[in-house]
Amino acid sequence: MINLRRSNERGSVDLGWLQTKHTFSFANYYDPEQIGFSALRVINDDLVHPGSGFDTHGHKDMEIISVVLEGTIAHKDSEGNVEQLPAGEFQLMSAGKGIFHSEFNPSKTENLKLLQIWIEPNTFGGKPGYQQKHFGKKFGITTIASPDGRENSFTIKQDASLHQLVLEANSELKFDIEPGRKLYVHQVEGSLKVNDVTLSQGDGAKVSNEPSVLLANHSDKQIVALVFDLP
Template sequence: MITLRQSQDRGNANHGWLDTKHSFSFANYYDPQHMGFSALRVINDDRIKPNSGFDTHGHRDMEIITFVLSGSIQHKDSEGNVKVLTAGEFQLMSAGSGIYHSEFNASQTEELQLLQIWIEPNTFGNEPEYQQKSFGTNAGLTAIASPTGQEGSFSIKQDASLYQLVLEPGSEMNVEIGMGRKMYVHHIAGELSVDSYALSPGDGAKIELTDKVMFSNNSTTNVIALVFDLP
């Protein structure tokens, strides 16, 4: 069963410096039909103006993944990490027992666009951790985060995995889904079909009660999406 979450139906908040769209309930946006999906709790599509960002604030017991779509981020946290992330890079902050951080647009002139993703952990009170990496743009599924850190991916504290999907024009991929598992797709760029459903950038798809799904790209440009394997 596939249930679409269309981009225009997401929650939206515009604070001037920040224009954000929420796939799931977050902050002042509440929709009891969209409180998360399995262990996936948040996907926020943030656009941040130059010289703006999130002041220092705290988190605990959450796996927080950031994917920079355009522009760059200046990151600082209470563990002593001071980093800059550029377009195409991923960041994992395992909040554990507690971490404070700030995230600012590192450019004086360019808008920053990022995806902020929260995955609920299955263990609590761990030491905070920080990981950062570019995984490239190879065709197919590239592991970004997993419970074991497989294939050089980030190691997260949940029985869940995140993949980057890149499909070249005219290509397709059949992906198996484990028994009792769920899948969520967040579409980023190109024209992606999930079985018979066509997705536009910003759309999401909840996939459950099935053992496989077909991804296809019938356009002339690459497809880019995030694929979550969830308990």
């Protein structure tokens, strides 16, 4: 079964310095039908104006992944990490027993576009952690985060994996799903067919009770999506 979450149905917030789309209920946006999907709790599609950002704030017991689509994030946290994340980089912050951080767009002229993803952990109260890496844009599936850090991916505190999918023009890939597990596909760039359902930029697909999905790019351009393998 595949249930669609269309981009134009997401929660929308405009704070002037920030425009964001919420795939799932978040902050002042609440939809009882969109609380999350399995351990996936948040996908926020953010646009941050030049010289603006999120002031220092705290998190606890959450796995927080940021994906920079355009521009640069200036990151600072209470564990002493002071980093810059340019476009194409991924960051995993394991909040553990508690961490404070800020995220800022240091540019005076360019917007910052990013996806912020929250995954609920299966262990709680541990030491906060920080991981950052550029995984490139290799064709096919690249594992970004996994429980065991396989294939040089981030190590995440949940029985879940995040993959980057890159398909060249007129290509396809079969993704097998283990019994009892679920898949969430978030379309980042271009148009993707998930079995017989078409996703455009910002769309999502909740996949359950399927042995596999066929992921197909029928266009003449490269496409990018995120694939979450969930318990």
